[in-house]
Amino acid sequence: MVETLSPGPCVPRDGGVRLRPLPFDAVRFAPEGFFGRWQELNRTAVIPHLWENLESSGVLTNLRIAAGQADGPYRGFNFADSDLHKTLEAVAWEAGRVPHDQPWEADVRAAVALLAAAQREDGYLDSHVQVERPDDAFADLRWGHELYVLGHLLQAAVARVRTGGGTDLLAVARRFAELVDERFDEDHPGCCGHPEVETALVELARLTGEARWLDLARRQVAARGHGTLGEGPFPAAYHQDHVPVADAQQVAGHAVRQVYLAAGVADVVAETGDADLRAALLRLWDDAEATRTYVTGGIGSRHKDEAFGDPYELSPERAYAETCAAIGVVHWAWRMLLLTGEGRFADAMERALYNAVPAGLGRDGRSFFYSNPLQLRTDHDGSSEYAPGRRLPWFACACCPPNLARLASSLHAYVATRSDHGLALHLYGAGEVAVPATADRPAVRLVVRTDYPWDGRVDVEAPHGLVEPLALRVPGWADAGAVTLVVDGTPAPVDVRDGYVRVDAHPGATVHHVRLDLPMPVVPLAAHPRVDAVRGCVALRRGPVVLCLEQADLPDGVLVEDVRLVAGSPLVAGPGQAQQVPVAVRAHGVHVPAADAPALAAAPWTPDGPTPGEGGAPVDLTFVPYHAWGERTPGAMRVWVPVASVTR
Amino acid sequence: MVETLSPGPCVPRDGGVRLRPLPFDAVRFAPEGFFGRWQELNRTAVIPHLWENLESSGVLTNLRIAAGQADGPYRGFNFADSDLHKTLEAVAWEAGRVPHDQPWEADVRAAVALLAAAQREDGYLDSHVQVERPDDAFADLRWGHELYVLGHLLQAAVARVRTGGGTDLLAVARRFAELVDERFDEDHPGCCGHPEVETALVELARLTGEARWLDLARRQVAARGHGTLGEGPFPAAYHQDHVPVADAQQVAGHAVRQVYLAAGVADVVAETGDADLRAALLRLWDDAEATRTYVTGGIGSRHKDEAFGDPYELSPERAYAETCAAIGVVHWAWRMLLLTGEGRFADAMERALYNAVPAGLGRDGRSFFYSNPLQLRTDHDGSSEYAPGRRLPWFACACCPPNLARLASSLHAYVATRSDHGLALHLYGAGEVAVPATADRPAVRLVVRTDYPWDGRVDVEAPHGLVEPLALRVPGWADAGAVTLVVDGTPAPVDVRDGYVRVDAHPGATVHHVRLDLPMPVVPLAAHPRVDAVRGCVALRRGPVVLCLEQADLPDGVLVEDVRLVAGSPLVAGPGQAQQVPVAVRAHGVHVPAADAPALAAAPWTPDGPTPGEGGAPVDLTFVPYHAWGERTPGAMRVWVPVASVTR
Known part of the structure; x- marks a missing residue:
């Protein structure tokens, strides 16, 4: 082992970066602070909830079936093993964060034993393939997610070693990694349809000091963008296989895949100093930041293909903004911060950590949003788990809850x-x-x-x-x-x-x-003029916290769709009501019942006539932090609010 | 046979409707008119293109495999048979429209012979099931599309009889229908995950005078909304199985499925006079018209699940607005017109037929849009067939091209x-x-x-x-x-x-x-104020034709995203350039390079400051008909254009 001083996640070698992370136990949040409360909720509610759902959703049973300890069909998406791996990573960071109290150590040891029992002789370990199509290991790199699963397994194993849990899980993960290293050698390039293993392999190299894992990570990055993943109904950009990483000019495709890849490439750059990859990362960052990031720090506009979307395609009402994508931004931004020392990357982390990420987690620690829209309409059909009206306890694709947990458990490492x-x-x-x-x-x-x-x-x-x-x-x-x-x-x-x-x-x-x-006035923000979807609207932000207007704070009969913020209204911050949120912002608005408006597109527009929706009766508006929305009645919400002109 | 006087599509019995269609040969379009050109293009380009692609895409081969005449795997989506059936319907209407020239009669007879050869002893005829899972007929009503395929087969057979082609295809279709009638009797209710057979069965009843087919159609409608289709990852509303049809208050789910169902229910109402179903249809129509219809007549906002979307969720840039959905609106509206005699339904037909529907068809008759957005951005990633930058010759899911053909061939019946x-x-x-x-x-x-x-x-x-x-x-x-x-x-x-x-x-x-x-000034339209996505914008319409602004009509260096229409600008209609379109509209605009604007959401807004994107250099604007967009360079386009205030 090479590392010393109890490192946390992402510990580049000396000299490869401008900034060095502190030891994992160097920072402790006070329990009453925002981050301290988050970590406490994570420990007392989220992680127990994860263990319960790993059992009830079939994740553990899938591995038991693979180990010959149970019968039955495989359940869930083909990457469900990673739900366990991410949980193991979270628990490992908890073991480092609170070393005197390790309530899940027995569970972890049982899980490691289960993984060891399920692992094939040759090191392969992916219960979906082992149960469903045992002869097809690595047969479908595009969709198989096997290296993605390995990546999360490795990250859990690395975290367990770093926080004193020993090498039991590492031994399992390493055998799988060795198989992958042999299978995808210099003469047999391959990469995974879902990036993730790149970061994990660099971390393994950091942990062990063995260059082979960094080489494998580099090969993974180098293989991408050459049609390695083959043809399919999804465009190559979905998997970032449309262009070599070093040549990429814009972020593209599946947003989580894109930012996971970028984080992994940043790890490679931190260790190798590759100038072309570094330049590509800066280009991609600038593109995402300038053209494809919501004011909340969320990314990925489209439900369809969970894609980044076109430049300035940032509609609030169908914002996908997957929780995992915002988490991926934090990981990417942290690595860019270490590489460059520039505060703008910490700004992006902060924006995500006070808005898009915590929005995905309910106050009870047992409910979650997968997607994080910036507007939800009255009469919204909330029957889809990808666009529900309130946070849900679990998902068919349960990637987000354990991802939130591993981030929260290691949050103090990013300070x-x-x-x-x-x-x-x-x-x-x-x-x-x-x-x-x-x-x-x-x-x-x-x-x-x-x-x-x-x-x-x-x-x-x-x-x-x-x-x-x-x-x-x-x-x-x-x-x-x-x-x-x-x-x-x-x-x-x-x-x-x-x-x-x-x-x-x-x-x-x-x-x-x-x-x-740092004075924190409430600031009304205008979007870039190419963001057509929020023309004529402002978003309120106070300090790093983006605010929203919820139906629950409006009088009966006043729909959030029919409210306008009066231009120039004083924006007064004060304590939130009923302890629901620490801060709320009051403003003057007007209510313009849309029942008076003509039907769709039936109204001739004239330059001198009243703009539809202006004028109206005064109404008091209360804005609450976006990350705390949806905790009361399920109901309509909006971050971007139209402005009523004062002059007509 | 009951019918007389060469009926066309949708011929209700006397007394069941307010209005009666004319005989199919009663209307002939002049070749130089809009509809006449469309029918000519359909005959000379679209239909030959369909035959070519039925062969090259594997649709005909699938049936040959089912008939034991060929080997190989099934190709395409599981409803690919319907591509042939819709083509046969189009060709049948052509045979009635131009009876002296029937170039495809031999192809049709060969196709009928192929269908007869592929048909099972028991009447079953769906090549996907027969080739891929022969023991699973009707095992998966939710996704199987078997009754959908039957519906299109029946409509083709009915059209062929009505236009003098004889009963060869009807004999095949009827045997399949008899099997379905026996399988889904009063004691064994069932309905298809994709509505379509309802209309077809009513048409079969009209053709034959046999009540059993109307009864079967009624049972199909009655079965829906009782969880008949079971549980699955898609919500029940996707298939309109969330609520009994007579109780539905809002349009919901997959837009094509919803309007096909509504058209079928309208056929049932025309024959039965069912007051509850009639009232439901009027409610659904009003809801769709007031809250979920684009200015082009397109419907279905979302790519994800091809869904209608929430009320007022009508973003132009990601409008799905599938060509088939707009065609479905024409079918539904025609039936509502016949039932009620109210011109608003003909208005909706007209809106779709001059905008959303023809936008799906290229001037060459061999290229098509599946989705019909109202905005396409510069740097749009057009690699998906569901959101390309220009019309495509064919699709993995090729439902739209033959649907356009069968509508065009029968268009004169709707006049x-x-x-x-x-x-x-x-x-x-x-x-x-x-x-x-x-x-x-x-x-x-x-x-x-x-x-x-x-x-x-x-x-x-x-x-x-x-x-x-x-x-x-x-x-x-x-x-x-x-x-x-x-x-x-x-x-x-x-x-x-x-x-x-x-x-x-x-x-x-x-x-x-x-x-x-009917004077046709160019009218700037404002959307309902709840349509947030187009706030501060207008759409231009001249007569029934919606216009759009294309990159191809702007000077070099002026991006369509950076243009504003000057409020109060004269809107002057004149001839289109280079014969591309008959009419174009000139207006005054300003160009505000967005390069000057700050990055996303970084700009504090003040009520007295300039609104981002206003002011700027004058630029001449040329608007062209929306249905003709994308015929020049692939490039950006928008229907809704921001207005620059003249007063600041």
């Missing part, structure tokens, strides 16, 4: 870094950062006090003093001119570079207290 | 009716109407001269005089106050009732000439 340039805080969550001493630098302990994202004041205390530079991210949403910084009681200049303001201790002195104030 | 209240013209196409004498009324011959839909003047001449009342439809799009009517040189009052103005001959006199003038 801070240390590099030759000092410490950096990228995400603000109440808690502590304790960095052990290294050969050339002393240990540091920071206490972060903040009510972020509900309040923009961040106090960073260094009880034992801080001698190295500290970079604090100034989010892209903040008005840099209004941001203030106070160091040990003295106002300091706010000189933002690449998204960070840097606090330097004077030579020979130490810093004990830094106060960053 | 006029005769009832106790006289003659009525519902659609205006240049040509002749020759109605034979009946027991109580003399023969009538009308000559219709018009350049409709490019010009709103319609001259109806009765060379031998007209003694019965003549109702002329005044379209809903027309400004009734501007419409003029002249009867034998004398201006007449324009008293529009239920969408028609009635011309009555004075007692003892005859009418020889009627001139209806």
Whole structure:
């Protein structure tokens, strides 16, 4: 084993990146903060719910059948094994996060034993193929998901080793990886229809120090884009097999596949420094960010093929914005942040982590959204699990719940870094950062006090003093001119570079207290004019939190479809009602009953006449955080709200 | 055989409807008119193209395999037989339309012989089941499409009998129908996952006078909505199996299935007078018309599940608007028109027939759109056959091309009716109407001269005089106050009732000439305010023809996404360029390069600041008929165009 200092997820070698993650146990969130509550909910509700559903959905039984311990047909999608693997990864991170209390260790050992029993002599381990078409291993790379399943198995195994769980799961995963390495050697290129194994193989290389896994990851990336996956009813771009990765100009195809691939490629770049792949990643990022990202940080506009969609095709009402896609953005963005040190990638992480990702998780920790639309209509047909009216306990395709769990369990690993340039805080969550001493630098302990994202004041205390530079991210949403910084009681200049303001201790002195104030007015946002679907509308954002208007906050008889925000209305943030959300925003609106409007497209338009839907009776509007929508009655909601002109 | 007078499609019994179709050979379109050209293109290009593709796509080979005449795997979707059946229906109508020239009679006889050879002893005839899972006849009503295939076979057989082709195909179809009638008797209810057989069975009853087929159609309708089709990953509403038809309040599910079902139910109502079903049809119509119909007459917003979508969910950029769905609307609307005599149903037919339906057919008669979006973006990924950038010669699911053919071949049957209240013209196409004498009324011959839909003047001449009342439809799009009517040189009052103005001959006199003038200014339309996707935009319509703005008509460097229509701009109709389209509309626009706009959702909005995308440099705009889009370079297009305010 090469690694030291209890690494967390994604630990590049020294020198390959601008920023280095901290040890996995370096950051602890305070239980009352946003992230701390999330991790607690994840531990007390989500993970137990996962174990229950791994049993009831047939995931564990599928493996028992493969192991000869049970009879019956395979159940679920062909990648259902990965539901277990992602759960095992989440539990492994929990074991590292709360090492004194490991309630699931017996379950994990039983699962490892089951996996070992199901594994074939040759190392193959995919219960769907073993049960349904045992002679067809690797016969259908396009749809088989076998390397995807291996990837999640590897990530779980790596996490278990890193958090002290031992090598039992690694031994199983490694045998499968060895089979894949032999099967897809230099002379027999192949890649999986669903990227995922790339990241996992690089992590395996990091864990073991064995170059073969990095080579295999590189071969996976190199194989893609040459028609390797063959023809089929889905276009090649669906699998990102339409163009070599290094030549890609735009994000394309299935959104989760695209961002998983990008994260894996970023891992390869971190280890190899490949300049062409690095340039491609920056192009793809810029394209996605500028043309194909919702204000919530969600990506993937289309239900059909779960695709990114065309540039500026960002309709709120049918936004697919799969929870897993937003999670994939966090993974990709973190790797880009490590590679470049640029705050814009942390901005994207923050946007997803306060909006698109937590929207997928219910307050009870046992209900989930698979897709995350930015508008839901009155009379919505919520019978599809891909577009329900409220969060659901489980899914036929249950990729999202365990994906949320593995992210939440490792969330504290994405907060801070240390590099030759000092410490950096990228995400603000109440808690502590304790960095052990290294050969050339002393240990540091920071206490972060903040009510972020509900309040923009961040106090960073260094009880034992801080001698190295500290970079604090100034989010892209903040008005840099209004941001203030106070160091040990003295106002300091706010000189933002690449998204960070840097606090330097004077030579020979130490810093004990830094106060960053990020004012959080409620800001109405206009979309890029090519986003036709929200023309004439604004979205409200306060700090990093995007707000929405819910039917539950409107008077009886006033439908959310028939409300307009009065232009120039004061936007007043205050406490949310009934403890449902910490912050709500009040505004003035008007109600224009659409029953008065003519039927579809039957109304001649005139430049001087009233715009349909303007005017109307005053109505008070209350906006709540988007991520908390749908917790009351199932019902209509919208993020983008039309604006009523004040002048007519 | 009960019928007389060479009936066309959908011939209700006397008394069951308000209006009666004319004999199939009563109307002939002039070759230079819109409909006449369409029928000629259909005959000279579309139908030969169908025959070629029935061979190359494997449809005929599938049947040869089922008949033991060939080997090989089944090819195509499991309802591919219906591609042949719809082609046979089209050719049968052609045989009635041009009886002196029947180029495909030998092909039809060969196809009938093939079908007879493939048919099982028990009458079963579905090559997919026979080749792929011969023991599973009717085992999967939800997805099997067997009764759907039977329906199209029956409609072809009925058309062939009605147009003098004889009973060879009917004999085959009837044996299959008898098997279905026995299998799904009163004690064994069942219905097909894809409605279609309902209409066909009623037509078979009309043709044969046998009540059993109407009974079977009624049982099909009655079985639906009781969970008859069982559970599955698609919601019950997908198949309209979520609620009994008579109780349905809203259109739902797969759009083609919904309108095919509605048309079949309307046929049942025409024959039975069932008041509950009739009321349900009117409810469903009103719901679809008011909340789920595009300005082009297309329906079905979603690619996913090919679904109708929620109320007001009418995004132009991802409009699915399948060609077959618009054809289904024509069939449904015609039946509602016959039932009620209300012009609004003819309005809907007209809207579809000049916009959503012909958009699916290329000028070459050999290329087709499956989906008909109202916007296509620059950099659109056109690799999917369901959302290509230009019309395609064929499809894996080739339902639309032969559906277009059978509609075009019978289009003249949907133009006029005769009832106790006289003659009525519902659609205006240049040509002749020759109605034979009946027991109580003399023969009538009308000559219709018009350049409709490019010009709103319609001259109806009765060379031998007209003694019965003549109702002329005044379209809903027309400004009734501007419409003029002249009867034998004398201006007449324009008293529009239920969408028609009635011309009555004075007692003892005859009418020889009627001139209806429907002014066709270019009208900018605003959508219902709940259609969020087109807020701040207008669509231009001239007469019944919806227009669009194409990239091909813009200067280099001006993207269609970056253009605004100047509010109040004169909208001037004139001849189209280069014979591509007869009419184009010029307007003033502005060009606002979006490169100047900030990235997505990064722009704080202020009520006093400029609205993003307004202002800009003048640019001339040319709008062309929507149905003719995509004939030049593949490229961006939009029907709904943002309006730039003149006041800021």
